[in-house]
Amino acid sequence: MHLLEGNKLTINFGGLTAVSEVDFYVDKGEILGLIGPNGAGKTTLFNLISASLKPKSGTITFKGQNITGVKPYQVCRLGIARTFQTVKIFGNMTVLDNVRLAALFGDCKQPTEAQATKVALELLEFVGLTTAASLPARGLTLANQKRIEVARALAAQPELLLIDELMAGLNQTEITEAMELVRKIRDKGVTVIMIEHVMKAIMNVCDRIIVLNYGKKIAEGTPQEIANSKIVVEVYLGE
Amino acid sequence: MDFNRINWKKTFITAGIPLIILVVLAFFPLYGWQYGVTLFNHFLLFVILSVAWTIFSGTTGYISLATAAFFGIGIYAAALLYPSVGDRYPLYVVVLIGAGVSFVLAFIVGAITLRLRGIYFAMFTFGLVLFFREIIYWYEITVKGIRGRFVYQDPANVNNNVYYYLLVIMALTMLVAYLIKRSKYGLALQGIGENEEAAAHMGVNITMVKVLTYAVSASFMGAVGAVMATKWVYVDPGVAFNPMMSFSPVLMAIFGGFGSIYGPVIGAVIFSYIEEVLTTANWFGIDWTQFYKVIFGAILVATILFLPSGLVSLIQNVWRRVMGRRRASA
Amino acid sequence: MDLFLNIVLGGLLIGGIYSLVAMGLSLQYGVARVLNIAHGEFLMFGAFITFWLQQNNVDPLLTIVIVGPFMFVVGFVLYRTIFTTIRLKSPNPGVFESNGLLAAFGIYLIVQNIARLVPDWGSTPHSYQYLASAVIIGGAPFQENRLVAAAFAVAVGIIFYIYIGRSRTGKAIRAAAQDASTAALMGVNISNTLALCFGFGAAMAGVAGSLISICYPINTVMGLQYTVIAIVVVTLGGLGSIPGSFIGGFILGVVGTAVSYTKWLGTDLAVPSYYLIFILLLLLRPKGLFGK
Numbered sequence: 001m002h003l004l005e006g007n008k009l010t011i012n013f014g015g016l017t018a019v020s021e022v023d024f025y026v027d028k029g030e031i032l033g034l035i036g037p038n039g040a041g042k043t044t045l046f047n048l049i050s051a052s053l054k055p056k057s058g059t060i061t062f063k064g065q066n067i068t069g070v071k072p073y074q075v076c077r078l079g080i081a082r083t084f085q086t087v088k089i090f091g092n093m094t095v096l097d098n099v100r101l102a103a104l105f106g107d108c109k110q111p112t113e114a115q116a117t118k119v120a121l122e123l124l125e126f127v128g129l130t131t132a133a134s135l136p137a138r139g140l141t142l143a144n145q146k147r148i149e150v151a152r153a154l155a156a157q158p159e160l161l162l163i164d165e166l167m168a169g170l171n172q173t174e175i176t177e178a179m180e181l182v183r184k185i186r187d188k189g190v191t192v193i194m195i196e197h198v199m200k201a202i203m204n205v206c207d208r209i210i211v212l213n214y215g216k217k218i219a220e221g222t223p224q225e226i227a228n229s230k231i232v233v234e235v236y237l238g239e
Numbered sequence: 240m241d242f243n244r245i246n247w248k249k250t251f252i253t254a255g256i257p258l259i260i261l262v263v264l265a266f267f268p269l270y271g272w273q274y275g276v277t278l279f280n281h282f283l284l285f286v287i288l289s290v291a292w293t294i295f296s297g298t299t300g301y302i303s304l305a306t307a308a309f310f311g312i313g314i315y316a317a318a319l320l321y322p323s324v325g326d327r328y329p330l331y332v333v334v335l336i337g338a339g340v341s342f343v344l345a346f347i348v349g350a351i352t353l354r355l356r357g358i359y360f361a362m363f364t365f366g367l368v369l370f371f372r373e374i375i376y377w378y379e380i381t382v383k384g385i386r387g388r389f390v391y392q393d394p395a396n397v398n399n400n401v402y403y404y405l406l407v408i409m410a411l412t413m414l415v416a417y418l419i420k421r422s423k424y425g426l427a428l429q430g431i432g433e434n435e436e437a438a439a440h441m442g443v444n445i446t447m448v449k450v451l452t453y454a455v456s457a458s459f460m461g462a463v464g465a466v467m468a469t470k471w472v473y474v475d476p477g478v479a480f481n482p483m484m485s486f487s488p489v490l491m492a493i494f495g496g497f498g499s500i501y502g503p504v505i506g507a508v509i510f511s512y513i514e515e516v517l518t519t520a521n522w523f524g525i526d527w528t529q530f531y532k533v534i535f536g537a538i539l540v541a542t543i544l545f546l547p548s549g550l551v552s553l554i555q556n557v558w559r560r561v562m563g564r565r566r567a568s569a
Numbered sequence: 570m571d572l573f574l575n576i577v578l579g580g581l582l583i584g585g586i587y588s589l590v591a592m593g594l595s596l597q598y599g600v601a602r603v604l605n606i607a608h609g610e611f612l613m614f615g616a617f618i619t620f621w622l623q624q625n626n627v628d629p630l631l632t633i634v635i636v637g638p639f640m641f642v643v644g645f646v647l648y649r650t651i652f653t654t655i656r657l658k659s660p661n662p663g664v665f666e667s668n669g670l671l672a673a674f675g676i677y678l679i680v681q682n683i684a685r686l687v688p689d690w691g692s693t694p695h696s697y698q699y700l701a702s703a704v705i706i707g708g709a710p711f712q713e714n715r716l717v718a719a720a721f722a723v724a725v726g727i728i729f730y731i732y733i734g735r736s737r738t739g740k741a742i743r744a745a746a747q748d749a750s751t752a753a754l755m756g757v758n759i760s761n762t763l764a765l766c767f768g769f770g771a772a773m774a775g776v777a778g779s780l781i782s783i784c785y786p787i788n789t790v791m792g793l794q795y796t797v798i799a800i801v802v803v804t805l806g807g808l809g810s811i812p813g814s815f816i817g818g819f820i821l822g823v824v825g826t827a828v829s830y831t832k833w834l835g836t837d838l839a840v841p842s843y844y845l846i847f848i849l850l851l852l853l854r855p856k857g858l859f860g861k
Binding site: 050052071072073075076077081082084088089090091092093097100101102104105106107113116152155156 | 423426427429430433434436437438439440441442443444445
């Protein structure tokens with residue numbers, strides 16, 4: 001049984017079909033890459049999975065259970081967490097509180113305040129932000145704010161993590177560090193789906209890749225297969 | 240970090256000082272200074288309303304303009320259950336009922352509007368005062384033929400009675416505000432205020448948190464309404480549902496600054512004192528009763544323009560600059 | 570049949586005025602992004618200016634020529650100073666919306682109480698006779714002033730709608746309504762355009778007030794109910810849709826008149842009935858008839 005499965009997912013915004021009859025799956029322990037030109041529907045697909053949006057048709061199944069149409073907070077408690085393309089941290093809270101909030105509410109086991117603080121501190125160490133714990137989150141660099149988002153998402157003890165463009169705006173060193181982080185997350189036992197434009201990261205980190213274009217899935221396969229696929233090259237270079 | 244030392248100092252400031260103030264206030268009426276008690280009643284009323292308003296609107300950023308509506312409900316609870324003639328319930332029961340009815344109504348209002356964008360909430364709460372006023376007006380006058388009600392009052396003790404009730408309600412309001420702020424729900428409310436979508440995706444049931452918090456804040460408004468009715472005695476829809484009661488707490492909370500619990504308190508004391516002075520003054524023969532409202536409106540606009548974070552944050556900023564940076568940045 | 574005609578026609582007549590008031594609010598929120606809860610106070614102000622001018626023997630309908638531009642200037646200046654400052658200081662649109670709302674709350678208090686301070690205006694109702702003779706339509710009598718007022722209201726609405734559709738400023742307004750920052754990049758003077766819309770909205774409120782004073786008694790606290798009515802109409806028509814407000818006004822007018830005529834409900838329940846519609850809208854279809 002696949003960990004997460006999407007069947008014929010479709011959603012329209014007015015006249016524009018953002019996601020059209022997309023089938024996909026991800027298995028436990030995989031790192032699945034989601035790529036495609038801008039506007040292809042990648043973040044919209046994430047929004048469908050995390051219940052920000054409701055699909056016009058199609059179903060989403062998580063661990064065998066149909067989760068289409070549940071509320072966002074329920075998706076989190078079921079075990080799917082996400083980061084956002086435009087960083088949505090709580091700027092006026094401390095870095096620690098950002099993560100603590102997720103630890104307190106996202107974990108269906110309802111941890112106590114003390115447990116949540118412990119988990120939050122551990123996660124800050126995991127992403128390398130321990131020294132920034134008591135600073136207001138808005139003061140951090142973009143790269144670090146993205147790490148807060150990752151720590152926050154992990155605080156909900158998810159089985160599946162959706163990462164949206166973790167590497168956008170990072171320099172070469174930061175990209176390599178981020179790639180390491182994603183691998184560490186998988187080693188922790190969390191399955192990952194990542195949207196990314198940085199090809200080096202996708203090719204090196206992912207086990208499998210799905211390519212979207214104009215809301216449709218146009219290719220699926222290993223990084224090798226995708227790199228050699230004529231369709232994909234056309235889509236990326238033929239514009 | 241020296242665990243013991245920091246804990247005691249903090250405990251003294253957060254719990255000790257307020258407790259001392261509370262005890263001092265409790266003994267106030269025994270010194271027989273009647274004007275002082277009346278004045279403090281005025282303060283306490285607005286402290287309660289402002290802090291209650293801040294519990295929800297100050298944290299989530301959803302501006303409620305319905306304070307007067309819930310306050311009026313409390314007044315009517317007293318008018319119906321604590322009348323000057325006929326059977327009465329004990330006053331504390333009436334206050335609890337006033338709080339309870341306000342809680343339920345606010346819960347309903349929240350359930351309808353807080354699933355939607357904040358603008359719908361603001362629009363709906365703005366008209367709520369008028370809605371309640373007209374419905375009760377229709378019911379009282381058209382259906383029952385009553386032109387106004389009278390609430391029971393024991394004239395010898397009314398000031399002191401009201402005072403003690405208000406003191407208890409204020410203590411409760413501030414205690415609840417503090418507990419919420421310190422709890423995980425306080426964190427959730429702050430998260431909702433900063434970025435509601437992110438909070439939802441982190442497992443916060445944002446609708447439930449908003450609706451419940453709103454209902455809690457409204458219950459204090461209803462409670463204090465029931466108490467004030469015993470002071471005002473004459474009650475009719477126009478008296479009970481007065482938009483000014485929605486306006487004043489907003490002004491006080493914003494001027495004082497709703498980041499901390501004490502901001503609304505400071506704002507409430509300042510403006511209720513100004514109101515008290517201006518409504519009883521007769522300088523230059525001007526009718527200050529209307530004029531002070533113009534001034535208050537102007538102050539609100541000025542505050543939004545120049546001091547949106549309020550007085551308390553201004554004081555904090557000045558203090559920080561005077562004291563120099565204490566914390567090294569990472 | 571008589572009663573039905575009374576209700577429908579009477580409703581349409583008051584609805585015309587509701588439409589005008591609502592369109593003004595819709596402009597202010599839809600484009601200038603300010604929920605102007607002081608809208609009703611501008612209406613009241615317009616009504617009282619007409620009343621005062623009428624007392625000095627100016628024809629009430631003629632006063633519209635004065636009230637309209639005057640309220641426009643008031644609205645424009647208020648927006649250009651207060652709201653533009655707030656807008657420029659707000660880190661995001663959500664904060665601007667909240668702070669704008671609060672500033673409007675302050676203005677509501679200021680305008681209403683300045684009016685109450687004016688010696689003759691005070692808090693008692695005032696009215697005057699104008700075109701009070703009855704006109705028979707379909708067997709039912711209607712006061713001539715109500716017909717004239719409704720006609721004027723509709724005319725102003727239509728003229729404005731044409732202006733928005735055809736003129737260069739109208740284009741700027743429509744662009745700003747869709748996407749203010751992009752419009753600014755395209756050379757539209759956003760600060761002025763938004764202020765223009767707010768001014769137009771205030772002018773509509775003032776003119777509606779003048780028209781109301783022709784038909785009904787006025788007092789300095791009449792503003793609140795008209796703001797609330799405008800809010801319900803705007804929600805019914807759809808936030809951001811001016812044609813929606815136009816149609817919604819008539820619908821609400823008919824509903825209110827129907828409720829007023831019902832024996833055991835009466836005029837007191839007109840506003841609560843609007844609120845019932847408001848509640849139903851929020852529960853079933855928050856974006857109203859034509860909302861985005």
